[in-house]
Amino acid sequence: MGRLSATLRGALFVAVLLTPAAANAQLGREAPLATPRGFVGRMALSPEHGLPGAPVEVTAERLPADSEFQLVWRTVKGGWRVGQGEYHGRDYTPAAFEIAAVSSDAAGRLSATFTAPEDYGFQHDVVLQQGERLFNQAGFAVDMSVTLSPESGPPGTPITVEVKGMGWRPLENSWTLLYDNNFTGWISAVTTAGTARFTIPASGRACT
Amino acid sequence: MRSSQSVHEKGKGRLAHPRQDATGKQLDNTGLKSVVVELSDGQKFPAHFGGHPPSAPTDYLWSTSWSIPADYPTGTFNYKVIATALDGTPQSWEPVNNKLSLLTVIPGTFEPAK
Numbered sequence: 001m002g003r004l005s006a007t008l009r010g011a012l013f014v015a016v017l018l019t020p021a022a023a024n025a026q027l028g029r030e031a032p033l034a035t036p037r038g039f040v041g042r043m044a045l046s047p048e049h050g051l052p053g054a055p056v057e058v059t060a061e062r063l064p065a066d067s068e069f070q071l072v073w074r075t076v077k078g079g080w081r082v083g084q085g086e087y088h089g090r091d092y093t094p095a096a097f098e099i100a101a102v103s104s105d106a107a108g109r110l111s112a113t114f115t116a117p118e119d120y121g122f123q124h125d126v127v128l129q130q131g132e133r134l135f136n137q138a139g140f141a142v143d144m145s146v147t148l149s150p151e152s153g154p155p156g157t158p159i160t161v162e163v164k165g166m167g168w169r170p171l172e173n174s175w176t177l178l179y180d181n182n183f184t185g186w187i188s189a190v191t192t193a194g195t196a197r198f199t200i201p202a203s204g205r206a207c208t
Numbered sequence: 209m210r211s212s213q214s215v216h217e218k219g220k221g222r223l224a225h226p227r228q229d230a231t232g233k234q235l236d237n238t239g240l241k242s243v244v245v246e247l248s249d250g251q252k253f254p255a256h257f258g259g260h261p262p263s264a265p266t267d268y269l270w271s272t273s274w275s276i277p278a279d280y281p282t283g284t285f286n287y288k289v290i291a292t293a294l295d296g297t298p299q300s301w302e303p304v305n306n307k308l309s310l311l312t313v314i315p316g317t318f319e320p321a322k
Contacts, residue, residue, distance in 0.1 A: 038250040042279050048315055074284075123312055125283035139283035139314060 027097035027117050031072045034096075034127060034134035040064070041108065041136055043128055049141035052118040052164055058102075060110040060128060060136060069135065071100045071112060074125040076168055078190045090190050092168050096127065116142060120194035121165030122172045142194070157202040163187055166194045180204055236268065241292040243270045248286040255289075276313055285311040 041062035050056065058071060074096045081088035099114045110128075121142045128135045144165040150157065166189045167173050177184045179200065189196045233239070237257035245253045255272040259265025288302040303309045 036249045039281055043281060048282070123283070123314075137281045137283045139312065 027073055027099065027119075029098050031070055031096040031098045031129070032132050033074070033094055034072070034129035034132050036134040036137075039134075039136050043136040043138050045126060045138045045140050048139065049143055050116050051143050051145050052116050054116040055113055056116055056126075056140060058110070058112045058114065058126065058128075058138075060104070061108060063104040063108045063110055063128075063135065065104060065106050065108045067104050067130070069102050069104070069110070069128050069130055070098050071102050071114065072096045072127040072129055073099050073114075073117060073119070074127060075119050075193075078120070078168055078193070080190060090168075090173075099126070102128075116140065118164060118193065118195060120168045120189070122167040122169065153202055154206070155202050155204065158199045159202055160197065160199050162195070162197045163189070164195045166196065168194070234268070235270075235291070239294070240270075241294050241296065243272075243292075244290045245272050245274075246288050246290060247274075278317070280313060282313045282315055285313045287311075 041060055043058070043060040046057045046059070047054070063069075074094070076092035077095050079091045079093075081091045099117075100112055102110055102112045104110045119142055121144045123139055123141050125137050126140050127137045142165045144163065144167075146164075147162045149160045149162070153159075161177065163175070166175060166187070168190075173188055173190070175187045177187060177200070184200060185198075187196050187198070240257075243255040243257075245255060247253075251274075253272045253274055255270040257268065257270050259268050260271065286303065288300050290298050290300045292298045303311075
């Protein structure tokens with residue numbers, strides 16, 4: 001029985017198979033990209049970063065009393081700028097999606113919990129808004145994760161690699177798979193909202 | 209505002225420096241009525257023309273500073289710089305409307321080197 005190891009390190013290139021994304025599947029309806037007219041009150045997230053699926057607590061205070069707000073997750077929609085045989089790079093359009101409808105109490109306080117969505121990794125804005133008006137915001141960073149399945153097997157075993165939380169900004173959006181410290185492939189998730197799944201065969205000698 | 213990176217911890221200050229007119233002539237305090245930095249939340253900060261560093265200037269520019277308060281919202285941060293000519297004509301400058309070019313406020317505190 002061989003024992004396999006694979007390591008992901010940041011950087012360069014090569015192709016990899018990506019499955020179609022469940023992009024923003026955990027998010028609600030699209031919301032307007034609201035703008036502030038002065039921040040109102042104070043807002044905090046706990047924790048301030050985490051894996052997709054992590055529960056995140058939102059607290060806010062000094063808001064208008066007994067008011068309804070949209071809690072909104074800001075992200076981007078990714079695509080390729082290609083046409084007529086020409087490649088012009090990646091294209092990311094800002095977008096916002098409702099996470100929850102929340103209300104402040106009589107004292108202007110608000111508390112809610114949402115689940116960190118499966119989305120592009122790194123920094124996102126979580127926004128408290130009413131229509132086009134942004135009241136307050138806080139940053140949340142989606143952490144990256146990598147899983148291998150199975151984690152052991154004989155040479156030839158198909159290894160499914162799943163990477164979640166790849167970013168969209170430069171230095172966050174392209175990653176390299178190293179297998180036994182050898183370059184094996186390049187990973188990105190431009191149109192798949194930060195998630196990539198692909199399969200490589202197990203190779204090499206059995207380990208003890 | 210001038211920044212060598214796009215991520216800033218709370219407590220860190222910044223500079224602004226509109227410098228030249230269309231002919232390349234430096235726009236000092238005799239060539240402009242005012243320069244104001246306006247944050248996306250509506251706060252405004254007047255800039256002043258002067259030498260930097262003050263003790264032994266190597267450059268002259270418009271500048272203002274602002275320390276990010278500890279309770280300031282984290283996340284994307286935007287601003288614009290408004291220069292007003294002597295005749296009252298305003299001209300504003302904003303970062304390219306792309307999240308990649310915008311600053312980000314992150315949790316934590318910044319302690320300047322001593």
